[in-house]
Amino acid sequence: MSFARPLHPNQESKASQNQAGGTPPAPYFDSSPTRPIHPTSNQAQPIPMGSVPIRKTPDQAAEGDSVDLPQEPDRRIIYETDSQSIYNLSYACLVIPRFPSHYLIGDLAVRLSEWVPHLSIAYGWRLEFISVNPDFLQWIVNVPPTTAPGYLMRILRQHTSEKIFAEFPRIRNENPSNDFWAPGYVLIGGSNPHPEQLVRDFIQQTRQRQGIS
Numbered sequence: 001m002s003f004a005r006p007l008h009p010n011q012e013s014k015a016s017q018n019q020a021g022g023t024p025p026a027p028y029f030d031s032s033p034t035r036p037i038h039p040t041s042n043q044a045q046p047i048p049m050g051s052v053p054i055r056k057t058p059d060q061a062a063e064g065d066s067v068d069l070p071q072e073p074d075r076r077i078i079y080e081t082d083s084q085s086i087y088n089l090s091y092a093c094l095v096i097p098r099f100p101s102h103y104l105i106g107d108l109a110v111r112l113s114e115w116v117p118h119l120s121i122a123y124g125w126r127l128e129f130i131s132v133n134p135d136f137l138q139w140i141v142n143v144p145p146t147t148a149p150g151y152l153m154r155i156l157r158q159h160t161s162e163k164i165f166a167e168f169p170r171i172r173n174e175n176p177s178n179d180f181w182a183p184g185y186v187l188i189g190g191s192n193p194h195p196e197q198l199v200r201d202f203i204q205q206t207r208q209r210q211g212i213s
Contacts, residue, residue, distance in 0.1 A: 093152070093186070
């Protein structure tokens, strides 16, 4: 590596006068600690090897040496999703309380609207819709094809019943069955809520089987 330092204009004129008079030009020094440059020379002067930093590899470097570190290769972040997600199934589910007097209102309705989404996340399901009504609870959930409909309903019934009895002692005292929900349920494949007539028919038929007119 080499470089040439430009001369001051006055210095160039003096150099030409010296050449005209036959006096050999004297070397010019500037204030920087570099090699003297002849004022009439147009060629770049080499820099002493001792002033050039030598780049070394990490295994050749000593303390204080300049080191060339190898560049890391480009890193690519790949996000992998569940390969079965495109085959997931949606179910519209419906349950009603075991006792008609246990309306899904107030704090109970609020807690159900919190528990069902939480359980869906915990089991790797995606809740798409939930509706808490005084007489029934319905929701639409997207699950992997390996999740059986009966298993889905059993998990929701069991966990919600445990939470209801733990937070509402009055309901637990009135219903010692450990299952807050009435026997049976409605489960339809698809992503649409249950028709109103279907809901009314299910409630009526369930109460008849329970002997409640």
